[in-house]
Amino acid sequence: MGICPVVWVAASALLFFAYRLQRAISPNSSEISQSKLTMVQLGTESGLQVKQKGTKSLFGGMNIYAYHSEGYLGEAVKVQISPTLRSLSLLGLSVTEERQFKLKAKAMFSLLGKESPKALIQIPPSKKYASLELAMMLALLLAKDQLLEVLCPDILVLGTLNLDGSIAGMPTLLGAREVASENGCSLLIAPETPHTYTQDGLEIVGCSDIALALHQCRRFILYHEGEQTKPVAKVQRSPLVHPFSGIIGSEKAKKALALSAAGTLNILFYGPPGGGKTLLLNTLEKLLPPLSDNEREEIARIRGEMPKTRPIMEILPHMGEKELYKGGESFLHLAHRGVLIVDELTNQKERTLKTISFFLEKQSFGSYPVSFTLASAMNGCPCGNMGREDQLCICSERQRERHWNKVGSALLDRFDICLRVLPENLMTVPLSQEDPNLLESIAEVWQKQQQRNEQTYLKLLPLLSTSLQGRNLSMRSCLSVCKMATIIADFKKCDVVTKEDIIEALSYKSYGIDRHWR
Ligand SMILES: [Zn+2]
Numbered sequence: 001m002g003i004c005p006v007v008w009v010a011a012s013a014l015l016f017f018a019y020r021l022q023r024a025i026s027p028n029s030s031e032i033s034q035s036k037l038t039m040v041q042l043g044t045e046s047g048l049q050v051k052q053k054g055t056k057s058l059f060g061g062m063n064i065y066a067y068h069s070e071g072y073l074g075e076a077v078k079v080q081i082s083p084t085l086r087s088l089s090l091l092g093l094s095v096t097e098e099r100q101f102k103l104k105a106k107a108m109f110s111l112l113g114k115e116s117p118k119a120l121i122q123i124p125p126s127k128k129y130a131s132l133e134l135a136m137m138l139a140l141l142l143a144k145d146q147l148l149e150v151l152c153p154d155i156l157v158l159g160t161l162n163l164d165g166s167i168a169g170m171p172t173l174l175g176a177r178e179v180a181s182e183n184g185c186s187l188l189i190a191p192e193t194p195h196t197y198t199q200d201g202l203e204i205v206g207c208s209d210i211a212l213a214l215h216q217c218r219r220f221i222l223y224h225e226g227e228q229t230k231p232v233a234k235v236q237r238s239p240l241v242h243p244f245s246g247i248i249g250s251e252k253a254k255k256a257l258a259l260s261a262a263g264t265l266n267i268l269f270y271g272p273p274g275g276g277k278t279l280l281l282n283t284l285e286k287l288l289p290p291l292s293d294n295e296r297e298e299i300a301r302i303r304g305e306m307p308k309t310r311p312i313m314e315i316l317p318h319m320g321e322k323e324l325y326k327g328g329e330s331f332l333h334l335a336h337r338g339v340l341i342v343d344e345l346t347n348q349k350e351r352t353l354k355t356i357s358f359f360l361e362k363q364s365f366g367s368y369p370v371s372f373t374l375a376s377a378m379n380g381c382p383c384g385n386m387g388r389e390d391q392l393c394i395c396s397e398r399q400r401e402r403h404w405n406k407v408g409s410a411l412l413d414r415f416d417i418c419l420r421v422l423p424e425n426l427m428t429v430p431l432s433q434e435d436p437n438l439l440e441s442i443a444e445v446w447q448k449q450q451q452r453n454e455q456t457y458l459k460l461l462p463l464l465s466t467s468l469q470g471r472n473l474s475m476r477s478c479l480s481v482c483k484m485a486t487i488i489a490d491f492k493k494c495d496v497v498t499k500e501d502i503i504e505a506l507s508y509k510s511y512g513i514d515r516h517w518r
Pocket residue numbers: 381382383384385386393394395
């Protein structure tokens with residue numbers, strides 16, 4: 001069957017013209033996609049032009065995200081979709097959910113007068129299915145019309161899909177606006193909400209049913225064809241309250257926590273019960289700097305999923321060796337690039353402490369890298385009263401010695417910061433103003449620290465030796481004091497480390513021969 005080339009070109013040109021005209025007249029017409037489909041399938045010059053200009057690859061032009069919230073905070077979950085020749089397949093859903101989605105998809109597609117979809121959809125497992133269903137259905141419908149190929153900014157979808165095609169959801173946008181900006185989305189589809197544009201260029205459209213949502217997505221995609229997705233705004237979500245909110249006094253301990261977060265320094269608080277050691281320790285989580293791309297990648301390779309925040313793992317006193325190494329895997333390597341909290345250090349099993357010490361020394365487990373910040377707390381003596389003004393410590397020197405020996409000098413030496421925390425007298429302690437930019441400062445200092453190496457700290461040793469005043473520190477401790485001094489200088493935005501910085505750094509190391517219990 002031969003077609004005259006002239007007729008072929010003329011037909012293609014006519015089709016292209018008709019396509020452009022149709023778009024110009026009615027950009028919302030559902031016929032558009034049909035024309036476009038024909039164009040691409042024909043593979044004519046003009047058709048390729050459309051494809052080159054507006055699309056990247058098959059199903060690779062843009063992304064549909066579902067807004068998923070657990071508790072107060074929400075996140076964007078990407079719906080991954082690829083074309084198949086066979087029927088609809090779903091990955092990441094339970095059997096019931098899969099059946100439910102297939103039934104709904106059949107109903108929706110026949111409702112909209114379309115043939116059953118052929119595609120593979122993948123969603124991350126363990127996400128709540130109901131909040132992803134609408135986005136999955138929209139992705140499927142848009143893919144059917146080859147609109148996901150179009151290069152255009154990404155879309156975030158909020159709401160749940162009913163069997164009759166209506167969209168339900170909360171009466172508020174929850175945190176979806178922020179999540180849309182954080183993920184570079186330019187359109188937010190949400191149930192019943194007024195049509196608005198935010199200052200940062202996000203279009204918010206309220207849709208009562210799936211037909212309307214599909215129509216709005218189509219209009220958006222064709223209007224923004226050829227535009228790139230906005231660069232992702234990598235902003236650390238500022239907490240609603242200051243990390244130190246509710247902690248009165250304990251200024252030195254707060255500064256120690258900031259140093260630990262910015263410099264990934266191991267930290268130990270010791271002192272009588274009631275001094276707020278545990279409370280302070282748990283604040284560290286809120287101070288940690290955001291993960292870098294490399295760190296995110298490393299954690300994803302260990303855990304099998306992209307992390308949102310730095311990992312926090314806690315070892316409880318009753319945990320045995322079995323739990324530390326479950327199924328050949330170590331509990332500790334999950335703390336990589338995060339924090340390992342070990343409260344009541346002296347109540348931990350000896351074996352547990354040895355394991356922690358081993359990991360800190362070796363920095364690896366099998367082929368996995370293991371690097372975490374150790375954050376611990378313990379009483380200063382067996383009775384716990386050491387250091388209290390209103391109570392008497394009844395422990396003998398030997399008992400205290402034995403108490404500290406439980407931790408062992410090797411592990412103790414690993415703590416860059418070792419600070420005594422005493423209960424504050426709430427009647428006399430002055431109310432201090434917390435630094436509102438603390439998190440930004442920590443992130444900045446952390447960045448600077450990434451560029452430093454041991455050579456920087458070695459150069460400070462002569463300055464340290466003039467400040468030791470007879471204190472006997474191990475080489476490791478000396479280097480850690482020098483590192484801390486650079487962090488102290490960084491917080492003051494000073495390029496030069498002074499003797500005062502070294503002396504301040506030494507004040508965060510109050511154990512060893514002195515142990516400060518007298
Ligand atoms: Zn005591």
